[in-house]
Amino acid sequence: MIFERSLQRELAYTAGAVFMVLLTIFLTTMMIRIVGFAASGEVDPKDVVVLIGLTVIGYFAVMLVVTLFVSILFVLTRWYRDSEMVVWLSSGVSLARFIKPVVKFAVPVLLLVAFFAYVGWPWSNAQSKLIRARFQQRDEVSLLAPGQFRESPVSHRVFFVEKMSPDQSHVENVFVTSTESGKVSVVVSHNGHTETDKDGSRFVVLENGRRYDGEPGKPDFRIMEFQRYGVKITQQPVVNRPTPTGMSTLALLRHPTNANLAEFVWRTGLVLMAANLMLLGIPLAYQNPRRGRTINLVMAVLIFLTYSNLLNVVQSWMEQGRMSFAAGLIGLHALVACIVVVVFWLRVRNRPLISRALFARQGA
Template identity: 30%
Template sequence: MDRMMMSDLLKTIFSVLLVLVVIIVSRNFIKILKMAVDGLISTEAILSILGLKIVLASAAFIVPAVFVSVLMVLGRMYRDQEMSALSSAGAGVGRLYIAVFKTIIPVVFAAAWMALYVSPWAASKVERIIFEEKQNIGVRAIAEGKFSEYNKGNLIFYVEKITTDNVMHDVFVQDKRENKVGIVTAEKAEVRTINNDLYIVFINGERVQGNAGEVDFVLETFAEYAMRLDSSTEIQENPITGIDTTKLLQTQDLKELSELHHRLSVPFSIIVLAIMAVPLAQVSPRSGVYGNLAAAFLIYFSFANFEKVSGSWMVNGEIPVWLGFWGVYFLAVLFIVILLVRLYGLAWVILQLKGKLV
């Protein structure tokens, strides 16, 4: 029984999670493509951002994937009367919980690792990639065969040809700085990052600096000449979802505590919802294909929304910090007790509790 149920649960969890991730990432992919079309990010950054979005979506939707999977597997067993055969063999609700938790305990640890460490790293990485791409947006505007402006018109580029290795050939640049006009022509040029600053390095060219009508012109030839590009004055701000968990453990800020609670809620939610799913999955053999899934979706969305609302109340100071985290689980435990009483009777629940306490 355990091996069969574990196999079915793992396959269903993977399938449901895959479907959810594909749906969400497909919507994000459209937004990423729009950013690339608008020139906000380069085509090379699309795959990196998409891969990180897959990681974020997997961490975000593993809780509903486990909840729905337990309902689907146990509901199918009830409809196919497999549960009746197991009950006649002496396998009660305790055996169901053992089989379910043998499967989801490793999933809980994996989900906790993703929520506490992998997801913040991925969120921070996405923000950093987008920030760096925005910093280089002017350089990406340089196109072969046409004049391109940069630094509010103070730099004007003309490139005859750009090869696949991003090397520019036959380059002309007009540079206006400090009331001086400079003209640079070079055989080749390429963009380099030097000491975290962006430079265009010209190779084998000439430089002329001065103003029209004046005689103090500067003429020089060079093998290499580097011109620093002024980066955007925008400061990169790490989103709260990208803050390292170890820092959140030491914070007293209510918004950061709310984010910490959100991450910690992933493993706790999997455990609580899996316990809830076992009695909720019980359906009659004549029920529809989807059994109690409609009610399950309503329960999950109520659970998730109340979790967000309690977090918002905590941030606003309307409820204490401990209640902002544990309040939703108190209600979930109460609902689980109601489900067990409805299905197995109050006497059975009392006997089970006495057996655990003795």
């Protein structure tokens, strides 16, 4: 029918616009957040763009769910506001007949939600974790930055260099402190350079400096002067320990622990949430001309936040063993589906009143 083609076309245009707005907001937020991580030394500045891209891919499913719900509400609300819905309803088109064109429009979106929830989310999390782990577990020399104190993640050492060559092979005015068995060792040097031994071990060779050894609070400190002093560079190998958020969906089912099943329930919940919100958006789009135009948008935000937070609560309860797998998988979504049926029924009951009022005006 004409109204089906018109509805699907307008839904497609609106969904594209809503998704672009959400993507812009999300990109801006993630850029500020990840650039902050890079500034604080938690991630490599060279990996900022890659991490932003991986994070966006991981949250595509959530953005698509919001896009689907908001676009349906926007389009049908506008139809109510411009009296297009009144025309269709008064011409014999029931509210239930809007389900078919909405479902046709939503099926590709639901498939994308499922793909990004089951595939995109774990893949992006695994890649992001690997990139962060490689950066955090790099050797101590790569941690150094001129004019900054840096703590080694693999030993009890704190480094400070005033100047450093671009290739990190030469440093000037070096300060190194380490703690072991309650004793503190402080090494200061005017300059130094890096050397690699035959067996592959790397050293920072300090020149023309002093070393102070002793226990804080006691006067028996030892002071030694040296011309060359080697500090071995420790490096911890990259260990990629799988977490539920980074495991594939099949791996979650092969290892059915509480945490893994909870993660599977969350991923499946995104698809079921998208389907429920898709249907709920049809009756909720009713627009009273006397109400403000932003009420439906505020209502959509509150409904989505409530639904997603309840889904997170279900996931947490499953991780703690307080809820069974079957109850966590279908319990919340079955309840929302019942609410959708009730809201549809209430909205359909009001339709004859609207029709009679229109006919009475026409007869007058």
